[in-house]
Amino acid sequence: MDHLTSEYLARLVDEAPTPDEARHLAECEACTAELDGLREQTRSLGSLPELMPPVGDWAVLEAQLRSEGLVRDPSLFQRLGLAQTPQWMKAAAAIMLFLSGTGTGALVASNPSSSLPDVAQLTEVEDAASAVRVAEQGYVTAVARYRELLAEDGGENADADPISRFAALEHLVMVSQAAVRQAPSDPFLNGFLASAMAERDAALRMVSANRDNWF
């Protein structure tokens, strides 16, 4: 029998040989070596690594995605890792952010120890910007508190201290009261204040219940 052609041998990489082919391979070292080489080549192809795209590839892609409207920037909540925040808390944070510009005075008034200036009273742009930055820091601190609350809401931190939760909600009530002082007739703000107070009262009841259990 003549040697097997390379194409026949290529088939034998993943198919069984016919009896004739098997007999030939058993006797022919050249064909056996060629088949081994083809098997090794196939194995090597299957092990080829992934390839890194060229540098700058993402920037080009991102621009294209944006031009097609397929990408939107993360919201402030997502940037702060608060994508799962309940709607009522988002509303609270939005109010606080809004107040950081116009209502800083009210917030400061609720905290006599603070030395924050009233943004509305500032005339220099730099001073106003600085005050807003300080207010924003306060905002970030507040949302960090909300995050702790969320962990408890989601059961991620079942052992969280109910007193801390109550304290955070108390802070939320205080902030929303400041908002209502800014706009006493706003139904949304009043509704939010009522929700925050209800949450706080529920937390208080939880604290009381836990205290009763201690004795």
Next chain:
Amino acid sequence: MINDSMGMTERQLIGLAADGDARAIRSLYDRYAPRVYAVVRRIAGDDDLAQDYAQEAWIRAIRALPTFRGDARFSTWLHRIAVNAALQALRKAETRKKREGPAPVDVAIAPTHQDSLLQKQLEKALDGLPEGMRRVIILHDVEGYTHEEIGDVLGVTAGTSKSQLFKARAKMRVTLAGLAGAVQEHGAEAWTI
């Protein structure tokens, strides 16, 4: 459950990316870009085309994300989109070439990243194969598609896929032997059973 740098599972990431969240899309890109680029680069046989095809694949995938139901693994779904995008783009390019007349053959250069000599030789040998053979051997031997799947993707019969694969393997063997500097054409003597 795989968590990314954002501390999210892949399912969460996909959900956010489907809503257009830039960070989630970037995270999926970081995770799968090398896989997508590898398959389109090998199908395209050319670096510049590969980048265009990969971009097209990603755009299609992001556009189709809301329809991803999770029946298959995301990586499999994305891979299929990448293969289809590259093949479709090649077909378009071929049609255009035919319309515009013959153009200089663009033999792709070896990949520019650091890799082994064997890998470079394999990539070069793949690039040098005729289009039909290259597509089949990449899909079968590199990407692990069955002949039936290749038939579906390329619009040929499983038998045609097999025939192209065996020819491609044999041709690659000769090319690799040449690249290694030791030409040993096994079939040179018209060996038959």
